[in-house]
Structure formats: structure tokens, C-alpha cells
Amino acid sequence: xxxxxxxxxxxxxxxxxxxxxxxxxxxxxxxxxxxxxxxxxxxxxxxxxxxxxxxxxxxxxxxxxxxxxxxxxxxxxxxxxxxxxxxxxxxxxxxxxxxxxxxxxxxxxxxxxxxxxxxxxxxxxxxxxxxxxxxxxxxxxxxxxxxxxxxxxxxxxxxxxxxxxxxxxxxxxxxxxxxxxxxxxxxxxxxxxxxxxxxxxxxxxxxxxxxxxxxxxxxxxxxxxxxxxxxxxxxxxxxxxxxxxxxxxxxxxxxxxxxxxxxxxxxxxxxxxxxxxxxxxxxxxxxxxxxxxxxxxxxxxxxxxxxxxxxxxxxxxxxxxxxxxxxxxxxxxxxxxxxxxxxxxxxxxxxxxxxxxxxxxxxxxxxxxxxxxxxxxxxxxxxxxxxxxxxxxxxxxxxxxxxxxxxxxxxxxxxxxxxxxx
Numbered sequence: 001x002x003x004x005x006x007x008x009x010x011x012x013x014x015x016x017x018x019x020x021x022x023x024x025x026x027x028x029x030x031x032x033x034x035x036x037x038x039x040x041x042x043x044x045x046x047x048x049x050x051x052x053x054x055x056x057x058x059x060x061x062x063x064x065x066x067x068x069x070x071x072x073x074x075x076x077x078x079x080x081x082x083x084x085x086x087x088x089x090x091x092x093x094x095x096x097x098x099x100x101x102x103x104x105x106x107x108x109x110x111x112x113x114x115x116x117x118x119x120x121x122x123x124x125x126x127x128x129x130x131x132x133x134x135x136x137x138x139x140x141x142x143x144x145x146x147x148x149x150x151x152x153x154x155x156x157x158x159x160x161x162x163x164x165x166x167x168x169x170x171x172x173x174x175x176x177x178x179x180x181x182x183x184x185x186x187x188x189x190x191x192x193x194x195x196x197x198x199x200x201x202x203x204x205x206x207x208x209x210x211x212x213x214x215x216x217x218x219x220x221x222x223x224x225x226x227x228x229x230x231x232x233x234x235x236x237x238x239x240x241x242x243x244x245x246x247x248x249x250x251x252x253x254x255x256x257x258x259x260x261x262x263x264x265x266x267x268x269x270x271x272x273x274x275x276x277x278x279x280x281x282x283x284x285x286x287x288x289x290x291x292x293x294x295x296x297x298x299x300x301x302x303x304x305x306x307x308x309x310x311x312x313x314x315x316x317x318x319x320x321x322x323x324x325x326x327x328x329x330x331x332x333x334x335x336x337x338x339x340x341x342x343x344x345x346x347x348x349x350x351x352x353x354x355x356x357x358x359x360x361x362x363x364x365x366x367x368x369x370x371x372x373x374x375x376x377x378x379x380x381x382x383x384x385x386x387x388x389x390x391x392x393x394x395x396x397x398x399x400x401x402x403x404x405x406x407x408x409x410x411x412x413x414x415x416x417x418x419x420x421x422x
Contacts, residue, residue: 033335106126120153154166178205195265222336234251326351
């Protein structure tokens with residue numbers, strides 16, 4: 001039985017139940033990253049903030065938030081994130097569909113599922129190739145957009161109970177995709193337990209998630225927000241999977257989200273042979289010390305130093321008369337602005353392609369969100385690209401602003417000023 005947890009520690013480990021005491025990053029209290037506010041005083045006055053403290057379990061080495069925001073409060077009601085607004089992410093999904101179809105011989109006889117299928121950004125590519133699909137998505141708005149694309153979608157959370165119901169209907173998946181959702185589930189054991197239930201005997205589940213190793217190396221503190229309950233290493237994921245009868249047999253390193261892993265898993269008794277890539281990924285994590293306290297203590301210290309440097313740089317730009325705007329009302333941008341304590345006194349606006357965010361305010365920072373085409377009228381001297389992982393795509397779309405004299409920049413942990421001009 002786990003030791004008692006002190007009140008200041010929040011919840012125990014979401015996987016093994018041990019108390020959490022090792023801090024990875026304490027970002028204080030912040031609003032939910034996708035709770036974009038109507039631009040009125042009543043909404044601002046009613047805004048709530050919640051603890052955002054990432055700790056690491058020294059029993060199973062799962063990095064995680066030590067307080068849980070209710071998942072239905074984040075993902076169901078007015079959930080603003082839609083995958084299809086990133087052209088590069090849709091292209092990534094198309095490439096995945098083509099690669100998986102070829103590797104596993106998928107066709108009209110197969111079934112491909114996706115857990116947290118959002119607006120059908122991925123399954124649409126399988127469907128177009130004649131492969132039957134089924135999405136599982138808790139956000140009704142996103143699910144409705146998927147259905148309009150011709151992607152059958154069940155509106156619910158994926159977990160062991162959902163898998164049992166779908167299996168009871170005679171459904172069995174040859175491939176289940178779980179892209180950037182493993183970190184988003186408060187009960188990670190219940191979520192993972194659904195996969196062996198839904199998989200065909202030789203079926204494959206793929207999981208993509210930002211790699212904790214790259215997050216620590218790159219000081220990616222802005223990927224910490226309430227939707228991300230866990231921060232995942234291969235070592236922790238393998239431990240969690242094994243508890244539900246899943247076995248990792250292949251791993252791919254991806255450039256997405258600042259450095260991600262794509263993990264291939266199957267039932268414990270399936271015939272898929274383990275590749276050399278798995279041992280190589282394990283060895284890299286071990287060499288870094290992913291299951292020791294030192295990297296997490298160093299990360300916490302580096303976050304504090306970076307925050308001070310970047311805040312001073314951006315305020316100095318404003319004070320010398322630069323007109324500052326930002327691009328990308330993404331969750332990482334919300335964490336960044338709130339951690340630095342910067343708002344509408346520094347940034348004129350944040351531009352974003354998603355019409356559902358336009359006309360609202362950034363959570364916590366209360367910077368107005370505008371359409372990208374409205375940026376030119378503000379005549380910014382500098383545009384800070386908040387989703388730094390999409391810097392090339394965004395900079396290309398903003399080429400006319402650069403031609404008009406605007407500079408582009410991103411947060412950069414390796415730059416002494418905390419901000420690097422592109």
C-alpha cells in the first residue's frame with residue numbers, strides 16, 4: 001500500500017499510487033489552456049485558475065500533474081482545439097495512413113480506429129483509401145465535423161468500458177491510432193486497458209506522444225498544461241502497457257511537437273517481433289538518466305532562469321517602442337504567456353486561424369485573438385510565434401508581413417535572451 005500523501009502534494013501517482021514529491025516544474029495556478037474567454041468584464045471576473053505542478057513518481061518514474069482537472073470540463077464542453085487547422089499535422093496524418101496501410105496490409109476487410117479522433121483529420125485518409133474506420137471522440141463539436149467528413153464517430157471517451165461495449169458489438173480493430181491522447185487521460189491505466197480488448201489477435205496499436213526526453217532536453221515547459229496529465233518516457237509507457245497485457249515491438253522518433261515517439265504495441269502473445277529501435281530508445285533514455293532525480297531538478301531550475309530572461313527581453317522590446325503581436329492561440333502559448341506574466345500590456349493581439357477562437361481572449365493573459373489577415377493592420381514590428389514546433393509553416397504563411405518589415409521570433413531556451421529572431 002502506498003504511503004499517505006501530504007496535503008501539499010496533491011494526488012498520488014496515477015499509475016502506481018506512490019506519493020509524489022519530486023518536482024519537475026511548478027507553474028503555480030493557471031487557467032485551462034483552451035478556455036478562451038468572451039471579451040467582457042463578467043467573463044474575465046469569473047475566470048478560474050487551477051494548480052499546474054508537474055511532479056515525477058520515484059516509484060514508476062511517470063511524470064505527471066499532481067492535481068487533476070476533470071476531463072469532461074476540458075474536453076467535452078466547447079473544446080476549441082481542432083486538428084485540421086494545422087496543414088502540417090494533416091499532412092503528417094496522411095503520411096501515417098499511407099505508411100500503416102502498406103506496412104500492415106490494410107484494406108476493405110480491415111477496421112482502423114482512432115481514440116480521440118477529433119475532427120476526422122486522420123481517419124479521413126484511411127476512409128478515402130477504402131479502409132473502414134471508426135472514431136471515438138468525446139467532444140461533440142469535433143465529432144460532428146468528423147461525421148460531416150464521412151468518418152463514423154462515437155461520442156464518448158475511450159477506455160476499458162468503451163472498448164468492452166464496442167467489442168460486444170462484434171468490432172475488432174486491425175489498427176488503433178492514439179495520437180497525442182495518451183498524455184491527455186487522467187486514468188491512464190483504464191485508458192490503456194481498452195486497447196487489448198479492441199485489438200484483433202494480431203492487431204496493432206500506435207501511440208504518438210511528445211517524448212519526455214526531448215521535453216527535458218529542450219526545456220519545453222510550455223507543453224505543461226492541464227490537458228496533459230502525464231509526460232511520457234518509453235520506460236514509463238512500457239511499464240504501464242505491460243500491466244494491461246500490451247507489448248511494445250517498435251518505436252519511431254518523430255520531429256512533431258518538438259520531438260515525439262511513435263510506439264507500436266500489440267497483445268502480449270502476438271507474433272510481432274521486437275525491432276532494434278526499441279533497445280536503442282531504451283538505451284538513450286537510460287544514458288540520460290530518465291529514471292533518476294537529477295534531470296528533473298535541473299529542468300525546474302532552468303525553467304525559472306528562462307522565464308526571467310524571456311520576460312525581461314520582451315518587456316524591453318515593448319519599452320523601446322516595438323509593437324509586439326503573437327501568432328498561434330495554442331495551448332503552449334497560453335502556458336508561455338501566463339508563466340511569463342505577459343498580457344495585453346505587452347502584446348497587441350494573438351492571431352489564429354481557428355474562427356472559434358477569434359474575437360475571444362487568451363486564457364489568463366487576456367490578449368485579444370484576431371484572424372491572421374488582421375495582423376497587417378496592426379503593423380507589428382515583431383511577431384512571436386507561440387507554437388514554435390510549427391515555426392516554418394507559420395512563418396511561410398506570414399511572408400507578406402516580413403516583406404513589410406516585421407520580424408519573427410520564437411522562445412528559445414538556448415538563447416541567452418530567451419527569445420530568438422528567425
